[in-house]
Amino acid sequence: MAQIDDKSGHWLNKKNEGTHPDLIRADEKIKDELVEKLIKQAIELSATLNVFKKDAFEQTNDYFELLLQNYDLDAKKNSKKGNITxxxxxxxxxxxxxxxxxxxxxxxxxIAKLKIDECLHELTEGASPEIKTLITKSFEVDKKGEINAKKILALKAYDISHPKWREAMIIIDESIEIVGSKAYIRFYTRDRVDKEYKLISLDLAGA
Structure with a gap:
């Protein structure tokens, strides 16, 4: 149900303006009911997935701790940090x-960016415009004012032997800070061992 003005009973629109229910078109009422029903179902499904995700992590952690015990390792000192299958x-x-x-x-x-700029300046004749554009775009910020880490790290794949380029790559490594860590869990099935695994999609966008 749309937001209702407590005093008048009018439906409130996007501008917070009230409209008498009798003046709202039937298709608008149907759309309002449809959206609210789907959102409610989506919230319930999201809650179910969150519970499943939490439970899946707990069960895999329990199994890993069992392995540690089997090999006489202290679970508190040897928590699961790496990737496992x-x-x-x-x-x-x-x-x-x-x-x-x-x-x-x-x-x-x-500092690394300045080193790269110097390198490109010295390699002006030999550096293609495409590479110069890609490198420049790597340092651009998004709408949140943040640098795309993948684009920066992708620079290390360029086979450029110029001393200033190599120095810049070292400085990039030194500038990296770990600000957090996130664990992902994914599920796969296949009919036979000679077939490729297929991901069980738990993402509506990928389903």
């Missing part, structure tokens, strides 16, 4: 847990 006995189902670090860059990134 669990397969069923037949090799037709697997669960993958991956840990990804969120990275940022400190002020030395700008």
């Amino acid at each position: 669990l397969e069923n006995y037949s090799g037709t189902m697997k669960v993958q847990i991956a840990n990804a670090d969120s990275i940022s860059f400190d002020e030395k990134l700008q």
Whole structure:
């Protein structure tokens, strides 16, 4: 149901203006009911997925702790930090847990940018405009004012032997800061071991 003015009973629109229910078109009322029904279902489904995700992580952690005990290792001192893959006995189902670090860059990134600028200036005749454009765009910020870490790290793939370029790559490594870590869990199945695994999509956009 749309937001209602408590005093008048009017439906409130996007401008917070009230309209008597009898003056609202039938299709608008149907749309309002449809959107609210779907949103309610989506919220319930999201809550179910969150519970499943939490439970899945707990069960895999319990299994890993059991392994540690079997090999006489202290679970408190040897927590699961790396990526692991669990397969069923037949090799037709697997669960993958991956840990990804969120990275940022400190002020030395700008030093690296200046080094790269010097390098490109010295290589003006030999550097293609496309590479220069890609490198420049790597340092652009998004709408939130943040640098795209993947684009910065992708610079390390360029086969450029210029001393200032190599120095810039070292400075980039020194500028990296780990600001957080997130664990992901994914589920796969296949009919036979000679087939490729297929991801079980739990994302509506990918379903």
